[in-house]
Amino acid sequence: MDISIVLYSHDSVGLGHARRNRPLAYALAAHLPALVGGTVRGLLIAGHPDAGRDPLPEGWDWLVLPGMTRSSDGKGFRPRRLDMHGERLRDLRSATIDAALAAFDPDLLIADRHPFGIDGELRPVLANVRARGTRTVLGLREVLDTPRVAAAEWDALGGAEQVAELLDAVWVYGDHHVYDPRLTGELPGPLARLAITTGYLGHGRPAGRPSRGRTSPKPPPPYVLTVLGGGSDGGELARIAARATLPEGHRHLLITGPQMSDADLQEVREIAAHSGDATTVVHSAPDVPELIAEAVSVVCMGGYNTLAEVMATSTPALVVPRARRRQEQPRRAAALAALGAVETLDAAGLTPQDITAWLERSVTTRTDRTGIDLDGLSVVPHLAARLLNSSVRTAPEVTSHAV
Template identity: 35%
Template sequence: MPDILLIEDEPIIARNIGIALGRAGHRVTHAASATEARRVLAAGLASGTHPDLVIADISLGDGDGIEVLSAHGPQLRDCPVIIMSGQDSTANRLRAEGISVAAFLAKPFAMARLCELAAALLAESLPEQQRKPGPSVMMYSHDTIGLGHMRRNSAIAEELVARVPGLSVLMLVGCPAGMMFAPRPGIDYIKLPSLAKLGRDRWQSGSLRIDAETARALRAGILERVAETFKPDVFLVDHEPTGVWNELVAPLRRLRESCGTRTILGLRDILDDPDRTCGRWAETGTDKVISTLYDDVLIYGNADFYPSSRAYGLDRLRPDGVQYCGAVTTVRARRSARREKGPRRVLVSGGGGRDAFLLLATALEAQALLPRRQRPDLQLIAGPLMDTELRERLHLRAAELDVTFHDQVSDMPARLAASDLFVTMGGYNSVTEALAIGVPALVVPRVGPSSEQRIRADRLRHLGLAEVIERPDLTPQSLAPHLSGAATRQPVVSARLPLDFDGAARAASHIAACLGVLTADRPAPLRQVSHG
C-alpha cells in the first residue's frame, strides 16, 4: 500500500483528501503544520525511509510548504511531489518548479482529479519491472446522422470507470461534432474522419473533400494502428458488427488472435426490418463475423418490448452469448406526478438534429395556428448536428412567435421532467429518456433509410406508451391539437412499461466481469423528483 504524506493545515480539506485517498487504497500520514511536517520527514530520514508521494500546501500558518520540502530535497529526490495552493500565481509556480514539483494544483480542485493524479505519479515512480498497466476497454461508434451510438457507449463507459479501479476507456467516434459529452477521468476518445450516409450501406466522406476510397483508407489505418498500440482487454462495438466498409474485420481478428481481447457487440433493440437485416447480414458475411469474431452480444433493450434475438437470428448466430441488458440511458429519476400551475409546457427535439428541421419547423407553424390563449410554453432544441443555415431559419421564426429556441442543451433530462409533452422523432435515446422520466411523448418517426424508427413507433403505439404521427401526416394542423392539449393522454405509468432502464449498469457489470473484476449489478432504482 503506497504511503502518502499530506501536509495541510486546513482540517476540513485535509480530512476530505485523506478520505478520498484512503478509498483509493493509499495510506495517508497527515502533518497539520510546517513543524509537524519537518518532524515526520526527519523521522523518516533517521530510519532511512521516505514517503512514496508528498502532497503539500504552500501556506501552512506556521511556515511555508515549499521551504519545508526544499530543506529535505536530497531525501525526497525520488519522491513525486504535488503542490497545492489557493494562491495560483506565477511566483508560486516558479518556486514550485525550483524543487522539481511533479504537479501544481490550484484550489479548489476536484478530489477525483487529485486521486487520478496521485495514482499516475505513484505508478510512474515504480521500477519499470513492477509497473502493471491497468485494465483497458476500447469502444467503437460510427455515428453519422445522430449521436445515439456514442451516447450509449458513453453511458456504459461512465459506469465502467466508476466501478473498475485504474480502468482506461478509449472511445473511437465518428460523430461529426466529435465527443459531445463531459470528459471523465479514465475516458478519452479518438475522432475518426466523419462520414455522411447516402443510403442503406452507402457512405461518403462527411467533412473532408476526399473521395470515399481515401476516407475508407484513412479510417481503416487509424483503427488498425490504434488497436495494435492500445491492445484493449475488451473491445465493445456498437451497432455495426463489421464497421463501416468492413473496417473492423481486420482489427477484430487481430485483437482476438494476438492479444486475447474479448470482443463484444452491443446492439440497440431495433435495428431495421428483420428480413432485410438478416438478408443483408447473410449476403455480406456479417452473420459469420458475429458468430466467429465476437464472444458476446449485448442487446440494449428488453425482450418484452421487442424480441431482438429472435427477430435478427442472434439466438442462432450466438446461441450462448446473447444477453438482454435493458435500455441504456443515464436517466436516474422519474417525473413527479405533481405539477406546478402555469402554462402547458411542450418540448420539441429531434435528437442530434441532422434531419430534425421539418419537425421543428412544423411545430413553429402549429404554434402560429393556435389562438394566443391556447399556445403552450413551447421550447425547441435544434441539436448539435443541424446545419447552420437551417438553424438560423428556425431561430428567426421562433423569435417572431416568442418561442424559446436552443441550439443544444446540457440538461435534457431536467427539461423533460418539467414538460407536459415531449415531441420527438423515434430515435432510441430520445424515446428511452422520455419513457424513463415518464413524460407523455408524441413520436414522429423518420421515414428512412432504415425502418428502425417506424418499428419503434409501432411498438410504442401498440403498447400504449406514446402517441404517433407518421411523417406523411405531419402538418401544422395535425400537430396543433397536441401542442394545445386538445389531444391529451395520461403520463406513462411505470408499472406498464415492458422495459427497465438499467442497461448501462448491466452492460458495465458484464464487461467488468470479463476484465476479472468482481462487481455486483447495482442498477439504481428510479426515484421521484419534482419538476418545474
C-alpha cells in the same frame, strides 16, 4: 486487475452511436472497478467531431477519426471533409484504429451496431485484438430494421456465423418484453445465441457537455418541448411543431439538434418568430434529460437515445418517427405505443393542427412507464466483469436481465 476498454462508433450519420457509448463509458468507469478489483481506463473511438465535445469520466478520452458520411446515392460512403478517395480514407481509419489499439492494448472492445465498421474497417482490427486476447462485444440498439433488411445486412458481412466468430457476446440495449430482435428474426441464430438483453440505457445517463459559459434554455414553466435528436433529418417536424398552437399559458422550447442544417434552422426560427416570444428555438442544450423531465409534454422523433431519455420520465410523449431509409424508428415507436408508453403519429400527412390537438390533450396528464426495464447502465458493468473474469461473482439482477 487494471482494465482498459475501447468503445467504437463510426458516426457516419448523426451521433446516435457515440451517444450510446458515452453513458456506457460512465457506467463502466463508475461500477466496473469494484467488480474487477482494479482501475478502469477507456478510449472512445468516434467518427464525428461533435462527439468529442462532450465530457468523459476521469481517465477516459476520445479518439476522433477523420469523418465519413453516406454518399448521395445512399449506397456507400464518402469522406465528410478530406479530399481523398473513400477507400483510401477507410484504410487510413482502419490503420489508425489498429495502431491505437496496439498501443492501448484493451481488455475489452465494444463496437456499437456495426461489427466491422464502415466498409469493413474494423474487420482486420477485430482479428488482431482477438489474437492478443481482447474480449469483443457487439452492442446493439433493440430495433435494427425489418427482418428482411437486417438479414441482407448480415449476409453482406459474410453471414451471421462469420460475424459471430469474431465476437464473445452481443449486448442488446433494450427490454425483451418491449421488443426482442432475437424473436423478430433481426438477429440470426449464431448471433442470437450470443445475445443478452440488458434493459434500455435509460436510468443514470450522464449530462451533456458542461454548461460553462452557457445557461440552460429552459423557459418558465409550464412549457412543452420539441426535441429532434441530432437534427440532421428533423427539419420538417421542426417546421410543423413551430406552427402548432400552444395550450393557453404554455411556452414552447424547440431543440433542433446540432446537426440540423443552417437553412433549416433559419427557417424554423422565422416560423417561430410569428408566435412572438412564446416559442424559443435553440440548436442544442446541455441538459436535455432534465428538460424532458420538467416539460409537461414532449414531441420527438423515434431515435433510440431520445426515447431512452423520455422513458426515464413520466412526461407524455408524441413520437413522430423518421420513416425514410430505415424502419427502425417506426418499429420502436409502435412497440412502445402498444404498451401505452408513448403515442405515435406518422410523419406523412402530419399537420400543426395534429400537434395542437395532442398538446391540448396531453399537458394535464403524466405517463406511467415503471414497467419498462431502463436499467441497462447498471447491468452492463456486471456483464463486462463476467466476460473479463469468469470468477467474478455477478449480481442477482444480472440473471433476471440476462436469461
